[in-house]
Amino acid sequence: MNSGAKNSRHTVCICGNTSFRTVFNYDAPPAGEVAFQFSRxxxxxxxxxxxxVCGHFLSLHDMDEGNLYGDDYVTANYRDQQGIKEAFDRINSLPPEKSDNLGRAERVLAFAENYFAKDRFVQCKPTILDVGSGLCVFLYRMQQRGWTGTAIDVDPRQIEHARSIGVAAVQGSFTEIAEADSYDAVAFNKVLEHFRDPVAMLAHSRKFLEPGGFTYVELPDGEIAQHDGPSREEFFIDHHHVFSAASLAILASxxxxxxxxxxxxxxxxxKYTLRGFLT
Ligand SMILES: [Zn+2]
Incomplete structure (x- = not known):
């Protein structure tokens, strides 16, 4: 440890290494970061x-983010139920070349087309579970393309919204829900970086995967983003982890x-993004 970071002394990387260099120091929120109550x-x-060793990034601080995703986060981003609906309508109507969600859906569809046996879905539709589903723009698109989607989110407003657009939804924390259904694919779209232990979160997803299925992960790419400086959104406070190509591989393993x-x-x-297909 050569950075002098007061709270990184006992920090362990997902690769097991304990030595780090300091990349950015913040004494105020960077422009564009959500102004959470705890950070004020x-x-x-x-x-x-x-x-x-692996080029993985960790965000270190002593602020107590507490109930970040239960309430503050959605309220800060979308205001209320009507705000969620408006955000969905706005993002859902973006043209393909401006839409992260459409690009993601097309990429997952293309992978599935090549990956699954041709006779796998003769009598049933492929199914996908989206963990931390948010506005459900991705699942809505997948359903338009013949899949059956299920959303999981902690926020009841997001669940109500999912159901209002015809997506099945389960409210709760992914590692605590009792549901035992299994799916042909599980997706974590910019989710794992928000959790202190992304390995445990990802490992848990295996319980929900049909034999022969795959898991799709999308993560912020710090290896590229770091060159654009400390104000990049990949390094905002709600990301405990920011990944490198090597740390994505270690996470999967x-x-x-x-x-x-x-x-x-x-x-x-x-956004600078890493996409991984895990089997
Ligand atoms: Zn590492």
């Missing part, structure tokens, strides 16, 4: 550090998956 309660002090393939891209929204 006391002096804002935060560091982003990078693992010396530690969750008992095989990383079938991955790619990095800059999305229409400008």
């Amino acid at each position: 309660d006391k002096a804002y002090q935060r560091q982003v550090v990078c693992c010396d 530690r969750a008992d998956y095989v990383l079938h393939s991955f790619e990095r891209l800059r999305e229409p929204s400008g």
